[in-house]
Amino acid sequence: MAGTIAIKNGYIFDPLNEIKGEIMDIFVRDGKVVKELSAAELKNSKVIDASGMTVMPGGVDSHSHVAGAKVNAGRMMRPEDHYKANLQKTSLTHSGSGYTVPSVYKQGYDYAAMGYTTVFEAAVPPLEARHTHEEMRATPLLDMGGYLVLGNNFFLMRYLKEGDMEKAAAYVAWMMKTHKTYGIKCVNPAGVENWAWGKNVSSLDETNIHFEITPREVIKGLTEINESLGMPMPVHLHANNLGHPGCYAITKDSLKIPDGVKTRQNMDVEWAETKMDPSRDRSVYLTHLMFNSFAGTTWADCESGVKDITDYINNKDHVVIDSGCTPFGEATVMTGDGPAIHDLYTLTGNKWSNTDVEMECGSGVLPFTYLKSNPVHSLQWAMGLECLLLINDPWKTIMTTDSPNGGPFTKYPEVMTWLMSEAFRKQTFSECHKWANDRTELGGVNRELSLYDLAILTRANPARTIGMVHRKGSLGVGADGDVTVYNINPQQLDPNNYETLLRTFRKAEYTVKEGEIVAIKGEIVSLPEKRTYYSEVHVENEREKEMLADVKEWFRYYTLGFANYPTPEKYLANPTPIRVNGER
């Protein structure tokens, strides 16, 4: 029977149900976790003997760049990224190529091989939503969704400047439906608009050109709208001044803006059973903290400012972060922050691309190599790990590499192992530039994450943060039957033996998606259907009408007609709307 499986005798790590390595059986019927299977069902179901192994919910990546125009620009401008990394077609799987930016098929297989089943694209420019959905539809095995880039949107900046919060909220709701996207992304608020004039903003209270709105006003407005609409996830914030020495100060000040914004997650969904309250209590989700945490004034005197921010986060409860770790090696930097990419170009002289997305946002792409011999790159490596190790509560942290910005997602096993093994960190300290040790606190950190912590950072918390716990991130009854089995015996786990950890994380023993085994030891064995989630946000008809009148009037500045703007559902694989803000 498809979608029905028993996973027996594994050590279960399910943080949302506070299960810390107990030996249990997991049952899945028709794709959903159930309490038990009847004798008849058991007879027909597949059985995995997970004795001596670690069992976790399927991996959830709440921040990756895997689909859309800039990802594809990264593929096209980098033939050198493809010629040595390629995948042969089999009777089941498609061919593919690419190391830092793999083709859609390859990235689906690569994620599944590591035990991941859910991946969210963290930046969808509205005008590129169709393209993004086409690539998500073609990415096999992964349940997906995308965050809509709204931090420099003409309509929103105008409404926020005028203080018309109701129309602004109606616009956000309409945009989510129109582009079939899931949550709000805010990249370099107010700054990317200035980039159209060759400029940027450098402080939270600097107004931008024409709209005369400040980053502070945009962050405040978007975080308030987010809660007034009851969105599943907090605003995914990419703070201003990213990647510049000294930027940690503006990052910390940005985090203070939504402090006090009351969270209100209003989704009409059937929640999977969890012991912990699955609802979200963070009002801001800061992305790639590492890139926003440089202290100092120039690249010569720069140092880690992570401690200062993590001290703040340790004392506050409204912030959750993802790390943006840099595991050394090849990367392709791609962001909606056009000016940041231009700065990287002037720094490196590498080839680059930049795009102005009409009235909405911008983007830039540039190939980058993080070298152990380079002082700043070594500093960044240590800072990325500081982000996850200096924040005491793992429920405030999510492990990412901002793939492929800090490095491709296929380097997650390295990051996981550094977090779990001080010996592995020491080994890397001995290989990289001394700035990693001299200019960060990492050398003095002896914290080693447990498998339980790791399950929080890579499953439970990303799912909880983005409001997907109704289906993902736990093994509670009613959750999707997405399960990862790692060949790690927690009783014999030795963090000093990091080579073994690396090997086991690279290829999960089993990856199960909705009750079907999709990968065994990294080999793809089946290709069940996938889903795309989006937020169908309700607002009053009247509000929407008034707002649409404005939008239609301004639409003449777009290069396409209003009727061609929306992304129809046919662009989505198994479109799965989540009703938000409905009457209950």
Added chain:
Amino acid sequence: MSEVILIPKRTIDIKLEADVITPDSFAGKSADEIGKLSVWQGPKTYPLSDFFEVKGNGGSSAAETLIRIKGDAMRVKRIGEGMSAGKIEIEGSAGMHVGSGMKGGEILVFGDADSWAGMEMTGGLLYIKGNAGDHVGCAYRGKWHGMKGGRIVIEGSARHQLGGGMDGGEILVEGNVEGFCGIRQNGGLIVVKGKALRGVGAEMAAGTIVIGGKIERFSPGFEYISMENGLILGRIELTGKFRKFTGDYAISKRAKGVLYVAADANPEL
């Protein structure tokens, strides 16, 4: 040294991707086993023995293996790709990517070599008795770092972008080159005894280029330093007068590339 002889059986239509033809993969194999190694032709794979008659067994190691291709291999790509030791002798011409990424050992091509010969090689010797195509010792498309070590000798002429993005090693061309020789060079030595078309050393940051003949259109970003009488560059000795330039300052002001140009052939410089 054990000798493996490959005799072409027939003319090849779609070019073969034959990166299995290396001393490394032949070592320790019998003629029969070598014949069973598979090569790509278009979307399909075939045994090597479909295209070549295989005689002789591989040696105990790559270093103990000599491969001799008795005939023309112009439609056989990637011969000797990534080889680390041993020797390949091609009694005719070699297809694209011969010796690309080679780390050691020796390849001798009696005829011509098609484009991308010695692409991104890091060691060893690639000796071409005839002419070579474009991109000799160059970086792959999109990449800015080409050949890092080893030596390429071309008795004839080569075409465009010889030594593009070269980081190290040495290329010697007895004949002429065409456009953009040493484009984006970061190190190493290129010596062309004949003439060059244009764009010599464009955007080079380091390394040395010598052009012994006329440069049709000289790159504008170079600065004249001095007149040199005869040159000794490692094992290469050249007689006659050379004008020494540094550059390319067209974009970077910190470039350290050195370009020597035969004074007699280029009186207007």
